[in-house]
Amino acid sequence: METALISPAKAWVMGIPTVIFSVLIPLIGVAAFTYIIAKRLAPLVRAKPDPRLDRPIDRLKAMLLYAVGQYRQPRYMMAGVLHIVLFAGFMILSLRSITLVVLGIQEGFVLPGLGGVVGHIYNVLKDIAATLVLIACIIAAVRRGIFQPERYDVPKRYGKNHTGEAVFVLMLISTLVTCDMLFEGTYVAAQLKKGISPEFVLPATGTWFAANFFNDSSFAVLQRVHLGAYYLHDLVFFFFLCFLPMGKHFHVITSLPNVFLMKLRKGVIKPVEWGVDESKLDELKSFGVKKFEDFTWKHMLDFYSCADCGRCSDQCPANAVKRPLSPRFISIKSRDYCFKNYPIRGEMTPKDEMLIGTIFTEDEIWSCTTCGACEAECPIFIEYIDKIVDLRRGMVDEGMVPQSLQKPLKAIEKRGNPWGKMEKKRSEWVKALPETCEVKLFEQGDVAETLYFVDSITSYDDRMQKIAQATAKVLSSAGIEFGILGKDEKDSGNEVRRFGEEMLFQDLKSHNTEMIRESGVTRIVTSDPHAFNALKNEYAGLPPVEHISQTIVKAVSSGRLRLKPIEDVQKVYTYHDPCYLGRHNGVYEDPRKALDAIPGLRRVDMLKSRDRSFCCGGGGLMLFYEPEEEQRMGVLRVKMAQKAGANVIVTACPFCLVNMEDAIKVAGLEGKMEAIDLAELIERHIDRGEAEEQGTGTPEV
């Protein structure tokens, strides 16, 4: 076949056959890349175990949806769409790039399967892709380099700005696609010159512009540009490949496996050490993450995979109130530390030093409310809560616990509640109930099918006891016979575990599990999402657990619970999703359905709701922690509710209620805004059929 230009596989430059370069560049490139990857794997080999190969079908599905399908990207529309274009372009062009590399060795090479019609279609497709990628690169570079969205800022304490690296990589990508355009364009121009009918080139693509640009050029120029573009592409391609593992663009390689290896079980904290049974924890020499190698290999892979997109920190409530925590920099700082100790060239210098005090501060790690907003946002499922908890476990093991947290922890150890109140007072809230509402006490040998697990704050706090009383009345009105554990109930330990005191959590868990089993109940209901999460996800061998909002919806739909029209039609309600009900357990609809079951209730959603709900400030032990912050999360949240046009915030969690009520006062919105628990609101609207009992027979209108 006559060719319009000499291919790089056959060309000679200054007496040297260029095919030598075509062979050497990929050889050196692949060798260098293999070496770099081996170096990058070194810390992972020293890391803690982390089994991630269970449920392969689910993993594959997740990878297809989130990694290949880029499902979470459009949550940030502009950046997301740009990324999808770049990613899709990359996928298409990767085939072309491989073809190009081989073309330098074997003229006229075609990837198997890309011959014939498919090849013609692919050729058009890759021209479109290359053009779109180039446009996307330019927009992205302008956006990052000139407009500089706030999300990408690097505060001084976290190191230097990453804009340079981002723009540099965009330039590399642009060079790659441009080289292909020139390589192809010059060839098409030469063919036209020679009167050979070329491959179809879609007008307005880069290749088309290149072909047109060169249509007057001499063969010599065309040949030079053709070869020049080829080898520039070859060099940049392999340089880029080796450059990826040097920084945030490692995600190009690691994202797919990272998503495939994602954490599949929500609402549960990883064990202290995978493969070590809970009964064997005493035998462990050390707890949690102290030095870098205490992280699991998957957590290290997370560090490699972070693309520095800043979405986690953009959603992080701790970051929003200027606590000294930004999840993004948990990853970035760890990666920088890892690269420093495991350099590509030179000795590996793993250090036996605490990360706390080196790259993290104590306050930073205590600042997290474990709300999960970061994890719900990360496009490639980087985990933060498990890492934070592992770091806390390390601090607890070293005794590095702030005084403000030591007291409640010790009180839980001694008395089963963070205030150190007496066990026998745990059921005192029952006393305020009317006789018609019967609460069985398992500690006295009573029997019932359903257990109401109250948990500490709802049992002891004067205000939150009203939630317990409302819950009891709702259950009783729905005809559910239920009991409580009373003094035999201890704190569920949801936060105890999340604050790193694993052994205390294990004690609480086995105590409560034993008590619940002894009670012989077949169902557990709770009004506290933290207890709900712990019992449902962290405990084992218990009867099914439901949140009161789920119980309400079932009772309403079965007709066992009837609700009266809304008391105050002027009020506009908004539902605040508690983190441990929503994000960690996916219960978004039931509380809304329960609210909507009140006839005439006007409800609006806040901009940040469901899996983007904004944490109230944290529950459990977080109530005792004294964070450094510029304002309270609750205040921001109350303002969001106000912006949504609501004047009543309905929560379904006692901690949310504490924080919201406080925040309303702090924000100076008393009288304008109120907070109420879902159970309280439902209880107020129970239609107990008083009208019928009075025998008037005239139903209310």
Add this chain to the structure above:
Amino acid sequence: MALSIFALIGHKNGAADDSAFELAAAAKAVDSGASLTAVVCGAGSELDSVCQAVSAVYPTVWKINHAGLAYPNAEALRPALAKVIPKGAIVLMAHDTLGMDLGPGLSIKLDAAFVPDVVGIEGLDGNVLKLVRQEFGGQVSTHIHCDIRDGAVINVRSGAFQPTGETASGSVVDKSGDVGDIQPKRKYLETVVAEVGDVDITKADVLVSVGRGIEDQENISIAQELADTIGAVVSCSRPIVDAKWLEKSRQVGTSGKTVKPKVYIALGISGSFQHLGGIKGNPFMVAINKNPKAPIFQVADVGVVTNLLEFVPELTERIKEKK
């Protein structure tokens, strides 16, 4: 033989502490017939004015003027007192930071009994002195029987006894020569004065605590003025810290400091569970709040239902007038 009671007089800058006069009352409660001597230790001419002042209530005043006692260093005072106090005597002193430093060891040196932080004295029954103390941060009181056959050192809580108003025209006896050589193994260096920003509310006896009812940052000065007038320290509840009207170190509550004052004046504090959790030691609590249903009134000893912004400045003026 009649009982001898000695009261160790605390003094600063030539003025006797209030406790000096309270101890005279305490001594009367022990045994009104006992011989009563004030002991004024120190160095320099400023002792004279102290002796002068206490001679108004003590029949005898011992003056011990010694360069080694220039600063009230318990390690220097203890051997000096051990030398001059006769066997079997009762020594009274204030249960303050000097008394705590001095009393227990002095009782050993005198081979006498020791009772600290006494809040009530019910008198003598033969060789038994009946006293009242508190335990568990003031939550419970106890009756104490103290065998005084070999004498006793009794540390008396400040403010527990009111001066009786009885007067004496005491004579001053110079006992400076009796204390001999003083060579303590502890040397006073300096006193580091707490910075204004470092007010430690956990150590204050009287707190004027402000809550949201203060309404505005400017109004904090109302509380500050009251505190200055009565010698109290200003503390607050969490919303005040959140609003950055006062520094975090002044916050009382479960997420703030735990305080153990003797008197707690709550201005515009509703009395949340979290706030009250930070108040220990069962202080005398005054609540001033315009909401009669504020939970603070459940736990306070005395309440005033009024607008604090009007009432508190009036109260402050009134106290100034009476001073």
Add this chain to the structure above:
Amino acid sequence: MEILVCVKRVPDTAENEIVVNSSGSDIERGDLVYSVNEWDNYAVEEAIQIRDRVGGSVTVVTVGDEESEEVLRREMAMGADKGILISDPAFEGSDGKGIATILKAEVEKGKYDLILTGAQADDGAAQVGGMLAAMLDLPFASLVNKIEIVNEKTIQVGREVEGGNQEMNEISLPCVLSIQTGINEPRYVGIRGIRKVASVEIPVHKAADLGVDTAKVGKAGAKVKKVDYFIPPAGKGAEILEGSSEEIADKLIELLKAKGGIK
């Protein structure tokens, strides 16, 4: 530096109302939980920090019943090297001087450079440290909120005095110090830490081991006896002051003066 810290197991009464039993002989202890006296915990932390800076060892000692072993373990979990339980039926009912006498015997069995106690415990007495020092003829400082090691023979200590001021002193070793809260931030002791020291042997010293004359300690030797416990009568809820604001102010001033609220 060889450091001995004297600790005490006390009921944790912070959050719970204390009830006196029907005979008034004691408080109701059935519903109380116990832990190490808060001040003592600061003292142990300080001792550990000093040891970690200059070397040596930390021994914790307590006078009490078998159950007091629990607090020794907690302090050992914190980092103390050794625990000693001093327990003998003859020690029951000791007054402060009795306890100091027992501790003195223990101190003399060893060779300590620094002996620490908490500034006070549940009874608020703040006495044992000062007594122990006097019995041993060692220098003493109470309410210590700062310790700086100058050399093997000398340290500087800060005492917390009125107004939040700090009185700095130079004191020669060996000495006895009573430690005020806030001198440091005691580390956390988790369940795991306690389990780690669960099987460490803790020697029990009895009166005979220490050569203590049982006539001078315990109930027999106590010159100061606690006769009963009682709750001083207190009103229910606040007494709401009524009248003109002037009248209220005057009443309030009177009350504040009586309670020591006006200085």
